[in-house]
Amino acid sequence: MAETERTxxxxxxxxxxxxxxxxxxxxxxxxxxxxxxxxxxSGNWPDNLALARMADEAGIDFLLPIGRWKGYGGETNYQxxxxxxxxxxTGLLAATKRITVFATVHAxxxxxxxxxxxxxxxxxxxxxxxxxxxxCGWNEGEFKMFxxxxxxxxxxYEYGQEWIDVLxxxxxxxxxxxxxxxxxxxxxxxxDPKPFGGTQPLIMNAGASPTGQAFAVKNCDALFSxxxxxxxxxxxxxxxxxxKDLAARDGRKLDVYSVGVVTCRPTMEEAKxxxxxxxxxxxxxxxxxxxxxxxxxxxxxxGAEMFERRRRHQAHGMxxxxxxxxxxxxxxxxxxxxxxxxxxxxxxxxxxxxELPYFRDEVVPRLERVGLREKRR
Ligand SMILES: Cc1cc2nc3c(=O)[nH]c(=O)nc-3n(C[C@H](O)[C@H](O)[C@H](O)COP(=O)(O)O)c2cc1C
Numbered sequence: 001m002a003e004t005e006r007t008x009x010x011x012x013x014x015x016x017x018x019x020x021x022x023x024x025x026x027x028x029x030x031x032x033x034x035x036x037x038x039x040x041x042s043g044n045w046p047d048n049l050a051l052a053r054m055a056d057e058a059g060i061d062f063l064l065p066i067g068r069w070k071g072y073g074g075e076t077n078y079q080x081x082x083x084x085x086x087x088x089x090t091g092l093l094a095a096t097k098r099i100t101v102f103a104t105v106h107a108x109x110x111x112x113x114x115x116x117x118x119x120x121x122x123x124x125x126x127x128x129x130x131x132x133x134x135x136c137g138w139n140e141g142e143f144k145m146f147x148x149x150x151x152x153x154x155x156x157y158e159y160g161q162e163w164i165d166v167l168x169x170x171x172x173x174x175x176x177x178x179x180x181x182x183x184x185x186x187x188x189x190x191x192d193p194k195p196f197g198g199t200q201p202l203i204m205n206a207g208a209s210p211t212g213q214a215f216a217v218k219n220c221d222a223l224f225s226x227x228x229x230x231x232x233x234x235x236x237x238x239x240x241x242x243x244k245d246l247a248a249r250d251g252r253k254l255d256v257y258s259v260g261v262v263t264c265r266p267t268m269e270e271a272k273x274x275x276x277x278x279x280x281x282x283x284x285x286x287x288x289x290x291x292x293x294x295x296x297x298x299x300x301x302x303g304a305e306m307f308e309r310r311r312r313h314q315a316h317g318m319x320x321x322x323x324x325x326x327x328x329x330x331x332x333x334x335x336x337x338x339x340x341x342x343x344x345x346x347x348x349x350x351x352x353x354x355e356l357p358y359f360r361d362e363v364v365p366r367l368e369r370v371g372l373r374e375k376r377r
Pocket of ligand 1: 062065066067068105135136137153206207208209210211212213224225226259374
């Protein structure tokens with residue numbers, strides 16, 4: 001890849017694909033499918049490496065990991081085995097040529113001076129293909145593992161603001177600087193080298209609340225979101241437009257990405273059968289219930305009907321729009337997502353390595369034909 005000084009090239013992931021496709025969650029065991037089926041995702045390194053190389057070859061735009069420190073229990077201990085995401089990204093960037101690889105970082109758990117240096121290292125190794133996905137966190141148990149106190153919701157973003165201010169200052173300042181925030185008090189901060197090619201990594205914030213959106217509007221190039229409770233593309237569309245309007249009001253451009261939980265098979269029936277088999281008949285319901293309990297969602301708090309709805313939706317992982325069907329159906333749904341204003345989606349499969357080839361061969365060419373992807377040579 002030629003050295004570039006064009007930040008826009010980074011944000012378009014060095015290609016002209018109108019709609020970006022990524023893979024989300026492969027750094028965790030079971031990925032994003034809370035299922036007991038034996039072919040569920042291993043999350044181990046050989047599989048991650050093979051997947052990254054396959055995705056790179058296939059022209060997939062990005063890999064996006066989940067920041068996870070503790071499993072969710074159940075028979076499978078859902079997401080009990082995970083790779084730390086900056087080192088995961090760095091290893092995969094070193095082994096690939098074109099694909100952008102994100103780290104998903106809990107701002108409160110990683111000191112910004114250390115973080116800025118790590119990100120620049122990954123960015124130089126990959127010649128500008130490192131991306132940052134910030135999460136301010138929600139899982140109390142994970143914070144306790146670090147001896148850290150989870151701030152209240154607004155406080156999390158207040159800290160996140162200082163964290164990203166310091167990060168940007170480090171990347172931009174040629175002179176040592178002091179920083180006096182409410183939370184961070186730093187002296188004589190300096191760090192070289194700067195990110196690759198005089199540009200800065202693509203930064204997105206994963207958050208769904210209005211405060212999370214505002215944080216992305218102010219600080220980030222993209223918002224990675226599944227607007228609360230959105231289970232359909234129509235529900236998603238309102239949230240996307242709202243975030244973009246907020247950015248436009250500040251004279252900024254904000255890309256919005258979301259999550260697609262894809263089951264694609266030659267026929268609608270096969271896709272629906274497999275989806276039902278994994279996500280309902282053989283779901284790891286104990287893990288699902290543990291996750292819901294952590295969010296204080298129970299029949300008592302939300303009512304029996306809503307609880308059952310949330311339960312079924314949760315088995316797809318932590319949110320996301322299920323896209324279940326044959327290749328034409330999947331392309332139709334992705335086209336609707338693009339029309340709703342999404343810049344791209346992070347896709348999850350039950351088994352990424354086994355399912356990506358069919359998606360690559362049957363869905364991607366159709367997306368090229370409808371103009372959402374560049375024609376590949
Ligand atoms: C699309 C999306 C992806 C997320 N990914 C992670 C993750 O990988 N790890 C994590 O701990 N939290 C993740 N979160 C949860 C955020 O940490 C959590 O939402 C945070 O508190 C932001 O708050 P908000 O959603 O209320 O704005 C994600 C949230 C969204 C919407």
